[in-house]
Amino acid sequence: MARILVLGAGFAGLWAALGAARKRDEIGAPAAEVEILVVDRNAYHNIRVRNYEVDLSEVALPLAGLLDPVGVSHMVAEAEAIDPAKRQVTIKTGSGQKEVLGYDRLVLTTGSELVRPAIPGLAVHGFDVDTYAAAVRLDQHLAALGRQAPSTGRSTVVVVGAGFTGIEVAAEMPDKLARAGIDSGRRIILVDPNPVVGATFGAHGRPVIDQALSVLGVETRLNVRVAAVAAAGLTLSSGEIIPARTVVWCAGMRASPLAASLPAARDGLGRLAVDPYMRVEGLTGVFAAGDVASSLIDGQHATVMSCQFARPMGRFAGHNVVADLYGEPLLPLHIDWYVTVLDLGGWGALYTTGWDREVHTTGAAAKVTKQTINHQRIYPPRGGDRAALLAAAAPTIQAAPPTRP
Numbered sequence: 030m031a032r033i034l035v036l037g038a039g040f041a042g043l044w045a046a047l048g049a050a051r052k053r054d055e056i057g058a059p060a061a062e063v064e065i066l067v068v069d070r071n072a073y074h075n076i077r078v079r080n081y082e083v084d085l086s087e088v089a090l091p092l093a094g095l096l097d098p099v100g101v102s103h104m105v106a107e108a109e110a111i112d113p114a115k116r117q118v119t120i121k122t123g124s125g126q127k128e129v130l131g132y133d134r135l136v137l138t139t140g141s142e143l144v145r146p147a148i149p150g151l152a153v154h155g156f157d158v159d160t161y162a163a164a165v166r167l168d169q170h171l172a173a174l175g176r177q178a179p180s181t182g183r184s185t186v187v188v189v190g191a192g193f194t195g196i197e198v199a200a201e202m203p204d205k206l207a208r209a210g211i212d213s214g215r216r217i218i219l220v221d222p223n224p225v226v227g228a229t230f231g232a233h234g235r236p237v238i239d240q241a242l243s244v245l246g247v248e249t250r251l252n253v254r255v256a257a258v259a260a261a262g263l264t265l266s267s268g269e270i271i272p273a274r275t276v277v278w279c280a281g282m283r284a285s286p287l288a289a290s291l292p293a294a295r296d297g298l299g300r301l302a303v304d305p306y307m308r309v310e311g312l313t314g315v316f317a318a319g320d321v322a323s324s325l326i327d328g329q330h331a332t333v334m335s336c337q338f339a340r341p342m343g344r345f346a347g348h349n350v351v352a353d354l355y356g357e358p359l360l361p362l363h364i365d366w367y368v369t370v371l372d373l374g375g376w377g378a379l380y381t382t383g384w385d386r387e388v389h390t391t392g393a394a395a396k397v398t399k400q401t402i403n404h405q406r407i408y409p410p411r412g413g414d415r416a417a418l419l420a421a422a423a424p425t426i427q428a429a430p431p432t433r434p
């Protein structure tokens with residue numbers, strides 16, 4: 030029996046596994062001939078882009094409900110090392126036991142992780158929304174604060190990093206605090222070393238973001254870094270001390286460290302260069318997709334770490350890994366559109382188009398698009414319908430999100 034090993038069950042990994050199952054089905058190969066095995070440190074697929082939201086009830090979907098119906102095996106374990114020469118991966122299971130898994134083809138989809146610099150106190154006192162577990166921990170902390178009597182810093186949240194994630198966290202925070210019962214004296218402060226909020230949004234989108242944050246009452250501290258974090262607050266490089274019981278770190282992403290265990294070229298974010306078929310350049314039998322990989326998606330621009338690219342990269346990696354195993358032609362992935370839809374909480378959202386991020390729609394209209402994306406477009410079919418799961422994994426390109434439902 031041949032084995033296709035998929036490491037990671039996020040947006041790229043889930044869709045790679047489903048895409049591989051779909052292609053296996055199309056070829057007519059039985060599961061007993063080609064095993065598709067998914068390894069993830071969690072037993073769920075995290076709709077990671079929703080980890081900043083108030084309602085986390087549907088952002089961790091059990092893998093069993095998505096993979097069992099299509100005959101894909103899955104196990105919970107930490108992938109620790111890859112040996113591409115021997116075609117082996119070392120994993121550690123929940124009981125702490127190490128195992129070596131062989132493979133015929135590997136699909137690396139272990140995503141990215143938040144960069145956590147060695148700032149005094151950050152590891153102990155900082156919160157984040159990088160994973161489902163971290164998002165739940167933040168919500169539990171806010172709920173616990175909500176049950177306490179008002180005190181200095183109880184109602185103040187500092188969000189560090191005014192990029193995509195930090196802006197979404199800050200804009201959603203009024204509603205999160207309200208849900209935690211923290212209404213009076215509320216302060217939300219967005220901190221960034223850049224001179225502007227949303228530096229990568231360019232001149233078009235920034236005024237919209239500034240307006241939304243101002244309406245939401247989000248304060249900013251720009252041109253400063255965090256010097257230290259403590260339980261009662263944080264100290265900025267400017268010398269300012271902000272009493273705050275909640276500090277949410279949102280500054281910077283890096284590719285999964287597993288990418289570095291492969292003898293292949295990586296970019297400044299630690300991502301592996303993949304060709305249009307999602308094959309890791311310079312290695313045989315190894316595919317990669319999602320945040321751990323970088324592809325020239327329109328022949329000109331490198332993919333951005335996003336579910337927008339991770340999902341199609343995953344579908345094509347899954348299709349191609351099976352095609353490769355059976356000596357069939359591979360399909361290149363080429364996407365000629367790029368958009369961003371930034372959630373701005375109770376104010377609405379910002380929808381930009383193109384690599385220059387021209388403003389397309391704002392406010393309530395853009396929010397409709399954001400909610401359609403977050404609640405429908407990026408979800409796999411639920412309910413265990415095998416045919417629906419396989420059909421959704423076809424190696425096709427979706428159109429850009431519509432501006433009206």
Ligand SMILES: Cc1cc2nc3c(=O)[nH]c(=O)nc-3n(C[C@H](O)[C@H](O)[C@H](O)COP(=O)(O)OP(=O)(O)OC[C@H]3O[C@@H](n4cnc5c(N)ncnc54)[C@H](O)[C@@H]3O)c2cc1C
Nearest residue numbers: 037039040041070078108139140319320334335336337339
């Ligand atoms: C709060 C937030 C908001 C975001 N908003 C947007 C947005 O609006 N639009 C957008 O396009 N993108 C957004 N992103 C980015 C988006 O979530 C990522 O680009 C996307 O999740 C990448 O998919 P992936 O499959 O490559 O990685 P992931 O979704 O991170 O999946 C990686 C998987 O691998 C597993 N894993 C990792 N390492 C190991 C290991 N060693 N062993 C076993 N398992 C492992 C993880 O558990 C996880 O299941 C947001 C991210 C965050 C955190």
